Amino acid sequence: MRVVDDGAIGPGTRIDRYEIVRSVATGGMGHVWLGRLSGKHGFEKLVAIKMVLPELASDAKLRTMLVDEARICSRIEHANVAQILDVGEHAGLPYVVFEWVEGAALCDLFTLAEQEDRRVPLGPLLRVLADVCEGLHAAHELTDDAGHTLGVVHRDVKPANIIVARGGYAKLIDFGVARARDRLAGDTRSGIVKGTPQYMAPEQAQGVKVDRRADVWGVGAVLHHGLRGSAPFEHRVALEAYIRERWVIPPLPEDVPDDVRDIVQRALRRDPAERYPTAAAMGEAIERALRAHGGGSIKDLFPAVPRAPSTPDAATQPEAALGVASTQFAGVRKGERTAAAALSTSRWRITFLIAVGAAVVALGALAWALVSSW
Numbered sequence: 001m002r003v004v005d006d007g008a009i010g011p012g013t014r015i016d017r018y019e020i021v022r023s024v025a026t027g028g029m030g031h032v033w034l035g036r037l038s039g040k041h042g043f044e045k046l047v048a049i050k051m052v053l054p055e056l057a058s059d060a061k062l063r064t065m066l067v068d069e070a071r072i073c074s075r076i077e078h079a080n081v082a083q084i085l086d087v088g089e090h091a092g093l094p095y096v097v098f099e100w101v102e103g104a105a106l107c108d109l110f111t112l113a114e115q116e117d118r119r120v121p122l123g124p125l126l127r128v129l130a131d132v133c134e135g136l137h138a139a140h141e142l143t144d145d146a147g148h149t150l151g152v153v154h155r156d157v158k159p160a161n162i163i164v165a166r167g168g169y170a171k172l173i174d175f176g177v178a179r180a181r182d183r184l185a186g187d188t189r190s191g192i193v194k195g196t197p198q199y200m201a202p203e204q205a206q207g208v209k210v211d212r213r214a215d216v217w218g219v220g221a222v223l224h225h226g227l228r229g230s231a232p233f234e235h236r237v238a239l240e241a242y243i244r245e246r247w248v249i250p251p252l253p254e255d256v257p258d259d260v261r262d263i264v265q266r267a268l269r270r271d272p273a274e275r276y277p278t279a280a281a282m283g284e285a286i287e288r289a290l291r292a293h294g295g296g297s298i299k300d301l302f303p304a305v306p307r308a309p310s311t312p313d314a315a316t317q318p319e320a321a322l323g324v325a326s327t328q329f330a331g332v333r334k335g336e337r338t339a340a341a342a343l344s345t346s347r348w349r350i351t352f353l354i355a356v357g358a359a360v361v362a363l364g365a366l367a368w369a370l371v372s373s374w
C-alpha cells in the first residue's frame with residue numbers, strides 16, 4: 001500500500017472530488033482539512049475532511065476505527081451531530097468527509113473568555129449543552145435494522161468536540177472513540193481506557209464497561225468548566241486521586257444559580273446510578289434552567305469582532321469568506337494588545353530619553369559649578 005507524505009497535501013491538492021483549501025487541526029490520529037466540493041454550474045460546498053496521519057495509515061486497527069466512526073455517524077440523523085457525507089481513500093490514506101460548520105470549537109471560546117478575563121454567558125452556555133444532550137440522546141438510542149439498541153457511547157464529550165455554530169446551534173463531533181456493541185475495532189472493549197482525563201467519568205478511567213451515563217458525566221464536566229473556568233480534573237493524576245477518594249472536584253463559584261449547580265452536581269455523581277439516567281433527562285433539566293434564567297443566544301458566545309472584508313478572490317481565502325474561527329478572534333485581540341504594547345513601549349522610550357537628557361544637563365550644571373568654585 002502506497003502512502004503519501006502528509007506534507008505533500010496542502011492548499012490546492014485534489015482528493016477525489018474535493019480540493020484542499022487549508023489545514024484546520026491535527027490530532028493524535030488524524031489531520032482535519034477544510035475542503036471544497038465543486039460541481040457543475042458553479043456549485044460549491046465546503047466540507048471537513050478527516051484523514052489518517054501517514055505514519056499511522058498502515059495500522060489496521062486505526063483504519064478500522066475510522067471506518068467505524070463513519071458507520072456509526074452515518075446512522076445518526078440529528079441536527080446536533082455533525083453529518084457524515086462521504087468516505088474514501090487517497091494514496092493509501094483513508095478519510096471521512098463531514099459537513100463543515102461555520103463557527104468555533106467550544107474549547108476555543110472558553111480559552112478566549114479566559115484570555116479576556118470574563119465569564120462565559122450562562123444562557124448561551126446552557127443552550128449549547130442542551131443541544132449536545134439532544135445529539136447524544138439520538139446517538140444513544142440508535143438501533144440496528146432489527147430494532148436492537150446498538151449501545152453507542154461517545155466516551156469523549158469535551159469542549160474540543162463541541163462545535164458552536166454562528167447560526168445559533170451546537171454540533172457534537174468525533175465519535176472516533178465511541179463504543180458500540182457491534183463495533184469492529186477490538187480496542188474498544190472493557191479494560192481499554194480511551195478518552196480525555198479532564199472530562200472522563202471515573203468508571204471509564206477504571207477501564208470497566210460504560211454506558212450512556214458516562215456521556216452524562218462528560219456533559220456535566222463541560223458545564224463545570226464553563227461555569228468555573230476549569231475542568232473538574234486538570235490532569236489524570238487528579239482523576240486517579242478522585243477515584244481513590246483522596247481528592248474532590250473543585251466547587252463552583254457562589255454566584256452560580258442553585259438549579260444550575262444541582263444539574264452539575266447530579267451529572268458528576270460518582271455512582272452512575274445517581275446521575276441523570278439519560279442525556280435527554282439532563283437536557284430537560286437544562287431547558288428548565290434556561291427558561292428560569294431568561295435563556296440567551298448562542299451567538300452571544302462570539303465576541304463582537306467585525307468580519308474580515310470580502311475580496312475579489314475570497315473564494316480562495318476561507319478566513320475572509322467565512323469570517324470564523326475563534327483563533328481569528330483571538331488573533332484580532334492579540335493584534336490589539338500588540339498595538340497597545342507597542343504604543344506603551346514607544347511612550348516609555350520617549351520618557352526615558354527625556355529623563356536621560358535632564359540628567360545629563362543636571363550633571364553638566366553640577367560639574368560647571370564645581371569647576372567655577374575651584
